[in-house]
Amino acid sequence: MAPLKLKTPPQAPPVFTATPTSVVEDTKKFIDVSRKLTDDIVAKVKEQDASFEKVVLPMAHDENRQGLVAHILGFYQSVSTDQELRDASTEAEKMMDDFSIEASMREDVYKLVDAALRKGDKLDPESQRLLEKEHKGYIRNGLNIPAGPKRDRFKEIKKRLSQLSIIFQKNLNEEKGGLWLTPEELNGVPEDVLSGLKKEEGKYWLTFKYPDLFPTLKYGTNSATRQKVFISNENKCNQNVPLFREAVLLRDEAARLLGYPNHAAFKIEDKMAKTTKTVDDFLGDLRSRLSDGGVAEIKTLKEMKKKDLESRNEKFDDRYYLWDHRFYDRMMEEQDYSLDQQLISEYFPLQTTIQGMLQIFEELFGLVFVEITGSDRDAISPSGKGNDIVWHDEVQVFSVWDDEGEGSGFVGYLYLDLFPRQGKYGHAANFNLQPGFIMENGTRRYPATALVCNFSKPTPKKPSLLKHDEVTTLFHELGHGIHDLVSRTTYSRFHGTNTVRDFVEAPSQMLENWCWTPSQLKSLSHHYSSLSPEYLEAWKEQAGPTNSIQQPEEKIPDDLISKLIKTKNLNGALFNLRQLHFGLFDMFIHEPESHEALEQVKISEKYNGLRKELCHLDGPEVFGQGDNWGNGQATFGHLMGGYDAGYYGYLSSQVYSTDMFYSVFKANPMNATEGRRYRHTVLEKGGSQEEMKTLVQFLGREPRPDAFYEELGLKN
The missing domain is CATH 3.40.390.10 (Collagenase (Catalytic Domain))
Structure with a gap:
């Protein structure tokens, strides 16, 4: 507990008293302030006089102030119980995004930033990084495209992509789906879960929210119920399917307007990986290492399923389905490891x-x-x-x-x-x-x-x-x-x-x-x-x-x-193949050979088919329905919310995280000296310097994948 004198913070917390009207008005207000500040810079500073202090620093201070207001204005759409306030917050985010796109494509400002960079003033490292990022940002936002129809088209695409992302996430947040199921259909589902469900005329309303969904897939003994729940969940936001497809096509078009071969090349250039080849090689190597393990794990799980069904006098069709995995993975924990997650x-x-x-x-x-x-x-x-x-x-x-x-x-x-x-x-x-x-x-x-x-x-x-x-x-x-x-x-x-x-x-x-x-x-x-x-x-x-x-x-x-x-790495190959599925699907749709080839891709079929190919888990396609039975890509927001051509990061960053843990903390996780060194060397830096530099400073060397593969039980 903190000493009493610490209990009065030197800065008041933010307040959450907005109304639908105030959200929109406050958004307009700070956009107007920011626009005027930029207009004033352009009016007062000539190119020959441009410097970091005169051009970029005032805009950085404005960006700082904006963040105190803007983040909360956009936050209401994710947490408010008031539909009108959520709608206003969504509208505010659209206005902010539109303004951001306008600001990032101002050629008059770019010329001043370019002049400030060329001036070459000696700056502190973080300010130099800001100047370089700002300069590159204008180029990546289309200012290397000659003014005219192509640049106008790029701007139009940017605005539409912003809209698509906002609508997509709103559909997920507002999703109200579920299924009416009988007690018999929910046999095996813990009473703790059932007691929290709405009940009418002897049936339970099972939503697709995690506290309802996961226990049902883990504990429900009725395979038909698990199948129904799984497939329904994969189709809970089908209105997002055309939005996702439009976004993928527009991203590719925008990248090609900028001179990149595809969207992945554009996005990854600015990340630690730098090139699509680095990402493709990493994912391909991981796929080859995990593939045999996944097949072996499924073989063992199928044996468990066979015994389970025979014990209940049910027929086994020699298949292991998508809706089987959480159930038998849990059963393996209980039977082979005497582990009861409910008890834990x-x-x-x-x-x-x-x-x-x-x-x-x-x-x-x-x-x-x-x-x-x-x-x-x-x-x-x-x-x-x-x-x-x-x-x-x-x-x-x-x-x-x-x-x-x-x-x-x-x-x-x-x-x-x-x-x-x-x-x-x-x-x-x-x-x-x-x-x-x-x-x-x-x-x-x-x-x-x-x-x-x-x-x-x-x-x-x-x-x-x-x-x-x-x-x-x-x-x-x-x-x-x-x-x-x-x-x-x-x-x-x-x-x-x-x-x-x-x-x-x-x-x-x-x-x-x-x-x-x-x-x-x-x-x-x-x-x-x-x-x-x-x-x-x-x-x-x-x-x-x-x-x-x-x-x-x-x-x-x-x-x-x-x-x-x-059980830490129990069925670990299948777990990581699932992550690999997301990563490879992400790269596939964002790294097409041509725009015409991308237009021919049947996205949902690719999503489902690739999962089957990687994980060897059967789905409804075995009943003659083909691969177009669900739209999982429309049900999670990552690929529309910033992880496009970046989902591989969940796997590649594990290389860094495992290296840091094994090298520094594994022998003594509560080493306070190392904990504070980690705080000051890694966490405090944020993105203020190259992330690889941060890692090298903490590890004392370049990061290595050895610990990552050791953790997965794979040979390096």
């Missing part, structure tokens, strides 16, 4: 797990987290009303500080929005609400960051309990949040997770290793029956006669930890 979840109540995770970050990075509740919220709210500093009453907010060893200073605000609700972003992600940067007067502006997740809600008899994969997800997203909080950059452009996409996941992926470390699993755990007398009674009621069973230990037992760790 009892040791990870959401709130105590969060407290444990924050404590790890406190010890490792020299931080202190203070939850702000009750009257303390009123005290720090600019309006005096505590409700104004959160967007929903379920949201938790923390002030974050350096500990005494790090100087006891303020770090920023952390928000946790953990449960599903209608209209909310449906996955798990970290959102920057306000960036950190150095203000014009030289003082520091502190960041605010939010974790938006979808864990199961507490019930009257149980708190929210996390499966181990959810513990890992939470730790991963908190890792992004910490990256966002401890970053120390001059400009918001480079703050926190604003790194290249094929590095951004590495810091959080590295922290996932703590969820597989015995000492940390022990420290994170806290059996829910020991939280309160009421929970103890509820546990006894579920466990059976109290005279025949003892209350569990408060901390997870060593034998359970041991069993869990043995």
Whole structure:
């Protein structure tokens, strides 16, 4: 707990009091301010007088100020319960994107930036990086295309792509689908899940939200139900199918207008990989290494399926389906490793797990987290009303500080929005609400960051309990949040997770290793029956006669930890082949031989066919339906939300994350000296320098893939 004197932050938290009208008006207002500032620069500065201080620095300060407002205006669409406010937020994002496109294609400004770069003034490294990135940004936004119809077309494409991305994500956020299913159809699904479902006329309404979907696919004994749920989920947002196709075609057209052979070449040029060949070689090598393992894993799983069906007098057709995998993967954990994920979840109540995770970050990075509740919220709210500093009453907010060893200073605000609700972003992600940067007067502006997740809600008899994969997800997203909080950059452009996409996941992926470390699993755990007398009674009621069973230990037992760790890479080839499927599909659609060839691609059929080819999991195509039975590419936002020609980054950044963990932390994950070195060498830098330089500074050498392949059980 922080000393009392730390409890009044030097900067008030943001407020979330917007109305649909104010969101639109505030957006127009700051766009007008930014446009006037740029117009004034163009009017006052001649090319021969252009410099970083006169041209780029004022725009950078404006970008910093914009971030304090813009991120929150666009955030409401992902979290608000008010449909009109979500719609206004979507409209605001469209306005901001349109303005950004206009600004990034101003030739009059580009000429001044170009002159400032050619002037060659001696700048500090981060300012030099900003100047070079700004200059390159204008070129990548079409200013190397001669003025006229082609440049106009490029601008038109950019605006349309922005619209498509916004509509696509809105469709996902607003998705309300589900299935009415009988208790018999949901046989095997845990009672905890069923008790949270809407029920009418003897049937349950199963949504496609994660807390409903995954347990059904994992525990539902009825194969026909799993099939129905799986296929329906793959078709839950079919209105996104034409949007996705249009975006892929427009990206390719835009890249060719810029002189690139395809969209992937355009996107990857600016990342760590630099070339499509580097990415293709990496994915191809990984495919060849994983392929045999995937086939062997399926052979074992098919045997398990055969025995299971025979034990229930059901016919086995010698196939292993897409909707089988979560079910039999879970069964293998239970039967071959004596591992019960439901039992493990009892040791990870959401709130105590969060407290444990924050404590790890406190010890490792020299931080202190203070939850702000009750009257303390009123005290720090600019309006005096505590409700104004959160967007929903379920949201938790923390002030974050350096500990005494790090100087006891303020770090920023952390928000946790953990449960599903209608209209909310449906996955798990970290959102920057306000960036950190150095203000014009030289003082520091502190960041605010939010974790938006979808864990199961507490019930009257149980708190929210996390499966181990959810513990890992939470730790991963908190890792992004910490990256966002401890970053120390001059400009918001480079703050926190604003790194290249094929590095951004590495810091959080590295922290996932703590969820597989015995000492940390022990420290994170806290059996829910020991939280309160009421929970103890509820546990006894579920466990059976109290005279025949003892209350569990408060901390997870060593034998359970041991069993869990043995499953770390269970069916790991299939898991990584799934990631490889996304990465190879992404590259396929963004690296066509020609635009005409891309126009002929049947995207959904390619998505499904490639998955079958890679993972050897059967789908409805075996019933004569062909590969056009589902539209999985339309159901997740990555390839429309910034990971286009970049999904490979989830795999390539694991090379870096595993190297960092094995080299520095594996022997002692709670080495505070190394933790602080990692904080200052890697996390603080954000994107303010080349990411490879950051890695080399931390590792003391170039990164190597050896640990990555060792972790996967593959020979290098």
